[in-house]
Amino acid sequence: MRRRNEAVGRIVAKAWSDSAFAGRLLADTASALAELDISVPAGKAVSAARNTECLTHVVLPSPRYAETASAYADIKAFGESYRDPRYAPLDWISRDPVFQARFEDDPAGALRRWGIGVSDGMTIETVRNTLTRVWLVLPVPPAADEMTDDLLARVAAGWIPPAVRYAGIEGPVRFGPLDAR
Numbered sequence: 001m002r003r004r005n006e007a008v009g010r011i012v013a014k015a016w017s018d019s020a021f022a023g024r025l026l027a028d029t030a031s032a033l034a035e036l037d038i039s040v041p042a043g044k045a046v047s048a049a050r051n052t053e054c055l056t057h058v059v060l061p062s063p064r065y066a067e068t069a070s071a072y073a074d075i076k077a078f079g080e081s082y083r084d085p086r087y088a089p090l091d092w093i094s095r096d097p098v099f100q101a102r103f104e105d106d107p108a109g110a111l112r113r114w115g116i117g118v119s120d121g122m123t124i125e126t127v128r129n130t131l132t133r134v135w136l137v138l139p140v141p142p143a144a145d146e147m148t149d150d151l152l153a154r155v156a157a158g159w160i161p162p163a164v165r166y167a168g169i170e171g172p173v174r175f176g177p178l179d180a181r
Helices: 006-017 019-027 029-035 071-080 085-095 097-105 107-113 149-156
Strands: 045-050 055-060 123-128 133-138
Touching: 006 019, 006 071, 006 133, 006 149, 019 029, 019 045, 019 133, 029 045, 045 123, 055 085, 055 097, 055 133, 071 133, 085 097, 097 107, 107 123, 123 133
Parallel strands: 045 133, 055 123
Antiparallel strands: none
């Protein structure tokens, strides 16, 4: 059974349900995380970005290193976990500087070469985790008719379907029945 990411789930659910919190998270990430009793280790930083219907951020992994189990490590893992097998090359991009440079120059083109249909008008931006900074990318929230208390509770408990992270690349993601995994 895969581990759920409750730290990121709580952050995403709060940002989806509270636009003022989402704004604070984007403006001063550490302070917003502190509101949820999530601390950032000394010497580390978290930056936040938000995906939209026309903009998707892809987190490029940092050089491999072990991170002590914490909410910070969970945020790092969320940004660097590409469970969709089509995104598998991103798991090793930090080991190949030539591939990394090519991906950063044209992320949409690279995704298309991997067989991923990037929607017309979609902008793909890359952000990079480092040894001291990780990125938290807020997925596009569901449509208003899909934003239910049950959905927010599931997300807050760590249920964030991988497709939600890439919403917009291949078109909008619809949340199916809550029991679908």
